[in-house]
Amino acid sequence: MDVLKIATAGSVDDGKSTLIGRLLYDTKSLTTDKLEAIKNKSEQLGYDYLDFSLATDGLVAEREQGITIDVAHIYFSTQNRSYIIADTPGHIEYTRNMVTGASTSQASIILIDARKGVIEQTYRHFFINNLLRVKDIIVAINKMDLVDFSEEVFNAIKSEFETLIANSDYKEQNITFIPVSALNGDNVATKSEHTQWYNGQTILEHLEQLKSEDIYNIGTPRFPVQYVIRPKTKDFHDFRGYSGKVYGGDLSVGDKVVVLPSQKESTIKEIFFYDENYETASRRSSVTITLADDVNVSRGDMIVKVDDLPTINKQCNAIISWMDTEPLREGSKYIIQHGVNKVLTKVGSIEHRILPDFSGVDTEASSLNLNDIALVNFKFNKPLYYDAFKAHRTNGSFIIIDNKTNNTVGAGFIQ
Amino acid sequence: MTQQNSWQIENVDYTFNTIKMKTNTAHINPLEHEAIYIFREVAAQFERPVLLFSGGKDSITLVRLAQKAFYPASIPFPLLHIDTGHNFPETIQFRDKLVEELGLNLIVRHVQDAIDDGKVKEESGRYASRNSLQTTTLLDAIEEFDFDACIGGARRDEEKARAKERVFSVRDDFGQWDEKNQRPELFDILNGQIELGQNVRVFPISNWTELDVWSYIQKEQIEIPSIYFAHTRATFLRDGLIWSSNDNIVYRDEDELVEERQVRFRTVGDMSCTAAVLSSATNIEAVVAEIKASTISERGARIDDKRSEAAMEKRKQQGYF
Numbered sequence: 033m034d035v036l037k038i039a040t041a042g043s044v045d046d047g048k049s050t051l052i053g054r055l056l057y058d059t060k061s062l063t064t065d066k067l068e069a070i071k072n073k074s075e076q077l078g079y080d081y082l083d084f085s086l087a088t089d090g091l092v093a094e095r096e097q098g099i100t101i102d103v104a105h106i107y108f109s110t111q112n113r114s115y116i117i118a119d120t121p122g123h124i125e126y127t128r129n130m131v132t133g134a135s136t137s138q139a140s141i142i143l144i145d146a147r148k149g150v151i152e153q154t155y156r157h158f159f160i161n162n163l164l165r166v167k168d169i170i171v172a173i174n175k176m177d178l179v180d181f182s183e184e185v186f187n188a189i190k191s192e193f194e195t196l197i198a199n200s201d202y203k204e205q206n207i208t209f210i211p212v213s214a215l216n217g218d219n220v221a222t223k224s225e226h227t228q229w230y231n232g233q234t235i236l237e238h239l240e241q242l243k244s245e246d247i248y249n250i251g252t253p254r255f256p257v258q259y260v261i262r263p264k265t266k267d268f269h270d271f272r273g274y275s276g277k278v279y280g281g282d283l284s285v286g287d288k289v290v291v292l293p294s295q296k297e298s299t300i301k302e303i304f305f306y307d308e309n310y311e312t313a314s315r316r317s318s319v320t321i322t323l324a325d326d327v328n329v330s331r332g333d334m335i336v337k338v339d340d341l342p343t344i345n346k347q348c349n350a351i352i353s354w355m356d357t358e359p360l361r362e363g364s365k366y367i368i369q370h371g372v373n374k375v376l377t378k379v380g381s382i383e384h385r386i387l388p389d390f391s392g393v394d395t396e397a398s399s400l401n402l403n404d405i406a407l408v409n410f411k412f413n414k415p416l417y418y419d420a421f422k423a424h425r426t427n428g429s430f431i432i433i434d435n436k437t438n439n440t441v442g443a444g445f446i447q
Numbered sequence: 448m449t450q451q452n453s454w455q456i457e458n459v460d461y462t463f464n465t466i467k468m469k470t471n472t473a474h475i476n477p478l479e480h481e482a483i484y485i486f487r488e489v490a491a492q493f494e495r496p497v498l499l500f501s502g503g504k505d506s507i508t509l510v511r512l513a514q515k516a517f518y519p520a521s522i523p524f525p526l527l528h529i530d531t532g533h534n535f536p537e538t539i540q541f542r543d544k545l546v547e548e549l550g551l552n553l554i555v556r557h558v559q560d561a562i563d564d565g566k567v568k569e570e571s572g573r574y575a576s577r578n579s580l581q582t583t584t585l586l587d588a589i590e591e592f593d594f595d596a597c598i599g600g601a602r603r604d605e606e607k608a609r610a611k612e613r614v615f616s617v618r619d620d621f622g623q624w625d626e627k628n629q630r631p632e633l634f635d636i637l638n639g640q641i642e643l644g645q646n647v648r649v650f651p652i653s654n655w656t657e658l659d660v661w662s663y664i665q666k667e668q669i670e671i672p673s674i675y676f677a678h679t680r681a682t683f684l685r686d687g688l689i690w691s692s693n694d695n696i697v698y699r700d701e702d703e704l705v706e707e708r709q710v711r712f713r714t715v716g717d718m719s720c721t722a723a724v725l726s727s728a729t730n731i732e733a734v735v736a737e738i739k740a741s742t743i744s745e746r747g748a749r750i751d752d753k754r755s756e757a758a759m760e761k762r763k764q765q766g767y768f
Contacts, residue, residue, distance in 0.1 A: 063743050103611065105654070107604045116654060135634050261517060261519070318481075367640075425634075429633070430636070431636050438617075438640035440633070
């Protein structure tokens with residue numbers, strides 16, 4: 033089974049929900065009863081078209097205000113694969129939702145209103161996709177019907193966006209520009225008659241040929257231990273298995289491994305998935321392993337290959353996205369959850385705040401507000417075993433938890 | 448038949464085979480492995496988790512996933528069934544058999560008790576259902592056993608309000624969902640920190656679609672209650688839906704004539720709020736084929752959702768699933 037996760041980003045009224053609704057409609061993923069509801073509601077609101085945004089705007093407040101206010105997950109499938117779209121809101125104050133949506137996505141659709149062109153929020157959307165290392169970006173220049181499907185308008189927006197790309201430090205990112213009218217379905221799943229000058233793919237065609245396989249398989253396996261299984265039954269009296277998900281690469285029986293933080297060495301003896309034994313556990317599989325030696329392993333420990341150690345350190349520098357209304361201040365204490373491991377942290381110095389339009393940095397900041405992005409130094413009460421985010425997406429990221437409220441207040445990308 | 452999902456059955460992951468094959472990671476069923484990961488996070492992060500078991504296909508799938516997550520140990524938490532008294536008898540029989548075969552620990556709490564205690568008032572009339580009354584009994588049970596995590600089989604594809612639900616969804620002391628103030632969930636990091644009195648609702652199959660569940664049941668050969676397969680049943684028609692006839696439980700007007708029809712259930716809630724569909728699918732292959740061809744959504748057969756466009760969101764805010 034192949035699943036591709038996609039995030040969407042656009043400003044208010046750029047037509048994001050409409051585009052998603054249109055994708056659902058064109059892939060026949062909208063069932064008759066849902067389509068019926070959209071028709072009735074559209075008529076009731078006095079529209080002379082089908083308002084596909086009604087398919088996704090789920091909360092009462094959203095329907096009242098006609099805007100999207102939280103991340104919604106939408107599902108559709110083609111003969112080829114399944115898709116999960118994280119529909120993230122476009123308001124400037126909701127950057128945290130965009131970071132959240134992009135964190136689990138392999139591809140991203142950035143919407144631009146053809147009448148407005150590249151605006152301040154487009155910078156931010158691109159910046160976040162850049163920061164989170166989202167591999168494939170589709171820039172959907174929408175509402176082309178309102179600019180007479182003009183090639184000049186499309187090209188002007190494209191070249192303006194390309195000046196942004198010049199600032200990017202993620203050169204492997206694939207960026208594709210597509211002229212669309214989400215409302216009428218032009219170049220969404222069907223090639224538009226109105227854009228004869230455009231020879232590229234439709235959005236759906238483009239999505240269909242993206243490879244969801246293994247863009248994050250970099251051959252460096254990390255096995256964070258989630259849970260220790262000790263059945264203590266007659267048949268499994270001395271069984272001691274370590275459960276977790278394999279990240280970054282494969283692990284096989286016979287691999288020489290080291291347990292962190294104890295640095296005890298051993299060998300992988302068995303790999304279980306349910307009641308079957310396997311030679312190899314591949315990336316993203318949730319397995320249970322046993323070790324040849326009686327070493328002490330508990331939740332939060334990490335099993336890695338002996339010749340492939342992560343950084344082991346009581347501090348790190350990370351770019352963080354701050355997600356709380358209560359500001360982050362230098363010297364404050366939080367909990368960092370790095371995968372399944374938790375450490376106490378003290379915020380060292382805020383090196384600089386990064387302006388999310390690629391225009392530079394602000395070195396004066398001593399606190400961070402909601403939606404701020406900054407390079408921050410953290411100190412931990414015990415060593416953390418991490419990689420740089422650019423090298424290892426899962427082992428290079430963490431969340432920040434406020435111990436007073438238990439809320440997730442930030443996300444970090446280790447440098 | 449629509450084309451959209453026809454690939455899934457042929458390509459449904461064959462994890463057992465491919466996990467051995469070092470190079471072929473694309474064929475791991477990512478949804479299954481994600482769900483197992485979530486189950487283990489629950490067991491590790493909470494002291495008193497519970498699996499909410501309705502006897503429906505989604506909660507039966509959860510039981511299988513939990514078995515896989517903790518093998519060779521047994522499932523390290525009990526099952527809780529909120530019995531409305533309006534359940535299909537087939538569901539209850541199935542529940543008891545499953546619990547016995549797998550040696551599970553089952554807790555049952557009855558909506559009837561809350562009615563008898565005067566805590567909730569039974570609805571009356573044409574659309575009377577005990578669906579929303581379940582909430583009180585559920586919240587009482589959470590308090591009685593001090594459960595800190597309740598695992599449920601809700602899926603985001605089912606309904607618009609559920610599409611916004613987190614995998615770990617925090618409920619306050621009153622069991623309420625603050626949908627506008629949810630914790631962001633990044634990567635697959637799950638923050639289960641809560642205050643005393645709060646609890647977390649956990650949805651391991653959030654990202655599964657209806658067809659994913661059915662395909663999984665087929666592949667794993669999971670047993671499900673007989674009402675999911677075509678059978679002859681006494682039914683009547685109302686509002687274009689096929690209702691089960693049971694004069695003790697389901698209100699029926701005299702002019703709503705009872706007829707025998709060959710039906711099955713696509714989703715199983717209470718008798719008083721679940722409609723049947725005409726079907727001749729007597730085995731899992733035929734059911735999967737029907738689901739793929741269907742142009743009606745799963746919850747289209749849930750009478751409880753039809754009350755208003757925001758029906759689910761309102762119930763969820765009050766503590767419902």
